Amino acid sequence: MDAFQNHYPENVSHCYGCGSHNTHGHQIKTVWEGDETVTRFQPKPFHTSVPGFAYGGLIASLIDCHSTGTAAAAMYRQAGRDLDSLPPFRFVTGSLHVDFLKPTPLVELEIRGTVKEIKGRKVVVETTVFAGGVATARGEVVAVQMPESFGQP
Amino acid sequence: MDAFQNHYPENVSHCYGCGSHNTHGHQIKTVWEGDETVTRFQPKPFHTSVPGFAYGGLIASLIDCHSTGTAAAAMYRQAGRDLDSLPPFRFVTGSLHVDFLKPTPLVELEIRGTVKEIKGRKVVVETTVFAGGVATARGEVVAVQMPESFGQP
Numbered sequence: 001m002d003a004f005q006n007h008y009p010e011n012v013s014h015c016y017g018c019g020s021h022n023t024h025g026h027q028i029k030t031v032w033e034g035d036e037t038v039t040r041f042q043p044k045p046f047h048t049s050v051p052g053f054a055y056g057g058l059i060a061s062l063i064d065c066h067s068t069g070t071a072a073a074a075m076y077r078q079a080g081r082d083l084d085s086l087p088p089f090r091f092v093t094g095s096l097h098v099d100f101l102k103p104t105p106l107v108e109l110e111i112r113g114t115v116k117e118i119k120g121r122k123v124v125v126e127t128t129v130f131a132g133g134v135a136t137a138r139g140e141v142v143a144v145q146m147p148e149s150f151g152q153p
Numbered sequence: 154m155d156a157f158q159n160h161y162p163e164n165v166s167h168c169y170g171c172g173s174h175n176t177h178g179h180q181i182k183t184v185w186e187g188d189e190t191v192t193r194f195q196p197k198p199f200h201t202s203v204p205g206f207a208y209g210g211l212i213a214s215l216i217d218c219h220s221t222g223t224a225a226a227a228m229y230r231q232a233g234r235d236l237d238s239l240p241p242f243r244f245v246t247g248s249l250h251v252d253f254l255k256p257t258p259l260v261e262l263e264i265r266g267t268v269k270e271i272k273g274r275k276v277v278v279e280t281t282v283f284a285g286g287v288a289t290a291r292g293e294v295v296a297v298q299m300p301e302s303f304g305q306p
Contacts, residue, residue: 014201016208024199025208046177048167049245050303055169055178056217056246061210092202092256093209098249103303150203150256 003029004037004069007083012090012146017065028062028111030069032077037070039111047106054104059137062111063127064096067141070113071123075145078118090146091123097140104129104136121145156182157190157222160236165243165299170218181215181264183222185230190223192264200259207257212290215264216280217249220294223266224276228298231271243299244276250293257282257289274298 005018005028016025030039041062049055068091075089076082113127122144129137158171158181169178183192194215202208221244228242229235266280275297282290 011203014204016200016202017210019201022199022201024197044177046175047169048172048175049169050164051167055214056249057170057210057214060213060217060249060251061208064209064213093251093253095253096209096213096249096251098213098246100246100248103245 001029001031003031004073004083005029008072009088009090015065017061018069026061026065028065028069030066030073030113032073035114037066037073037113039066039069040108041111042108043106045106049103052106054106054109056098056100059100059104059129060096060098060139062109062129063098063137063139064093064141066111066113067096067125067127067139068093068143070115070125070127071141071143074115074118074123074125091143092146092150094122094142094144099138100136101138102134102136104131107131116140154182154184156184157226157236158182162241162243168218170214171222179214179218181218181222183219183226183266185226188267190219190226190266192219192222193261194264195261196259198259202256205259207259207262209251209253212253212257212282213249213251213292215262215282216251216290216292217246217294219264219266220249220278220280220292221246221296223268223278223280224294224296227268227271227276227278244296245299245303247275247295247297252291253289254291255287255289257284260284269293
């Protein structure tokens with residue numbers, strides 16, 4: 001699977017949510033399916049809120065990293081550029097909003113995103129989490145192109 | 154330290170963010186300091202976005218669990234009741250909003266919450282994350298008293 005995250009530059013491949021180099025983390029993988037982006041993720045048994053259901057922080061994390069990945073992929077697509085082409089598009093989260101619609105069981109989750117708006121360095125992504133085909137959480141992320149200074153002390 | 158989470162009923166003590174029975178999780182501990190609630194948390198070295206800085210999902214998770222804990226404590230306080238008294242106040246997250254103000258370094262974080270509103274079964278909590286005294290993220294959580302049916306399939 002040729003996921004967006006496989007093309008992330010080295011310095012953004014250490015994220016707990018989506019970095020392929022973070023051996024402790026979720027290592028989510030996101031792909032295009034038409035005009036939607038899709039991540040499939042199997043929570044661990046201990047990712048619980050109450051037993052059998054996912055805790056909110058996991059849902060928020062999946063929405064966050066799925067959406068910043070979607071933002072980057074959307075910019076490459078808009079520019080007609082390959083995911084490996086330089087300079088890289090890298091995004092951070094400006095804001096994250098999640099509405100929890102119902103409890104999310106610990107089954108394989110399908111996270112689907114659509115790009116609502118691209119405006120300058122900012123991309124707005126709407127992302128929904130599905131469990132067994134049922135929408136359990138809906139999020140919106142304002143992703144912002146990473147300043148060169150990001151991560152400098 | 155007599156943290157709110159030490160008084161959580163058994164069925165909400167398994168949360169990855171705040172459950173004292175979740176050995177894989179963050180096991181955050183929250184206390185009153187006057188009219189504010191405070192959690193102090195040391196991220197692990199692998200909780201990274203870019204190396205040296207916390208990933209957004211961790212920040213969201215801390216804000217979420219800190220705020221639902223604050224909501225419960227506020228209800229006990231308003232009712233003039235002890236944290237151990239029955240029936241328990243238990244909260245889930247209706248919505249979570251996080252504004253990321255600047256990168257959050259991997260130092261001990263101070264998460265401070267205030268109750269904005271209590272209305273029926275709903276508590277609105279504003280929570281700020283500080284790193285070295287600097288506010289790096291600000292969140293708002295609408296916490297809702299857990300329905301008895303929560304977690305039933």
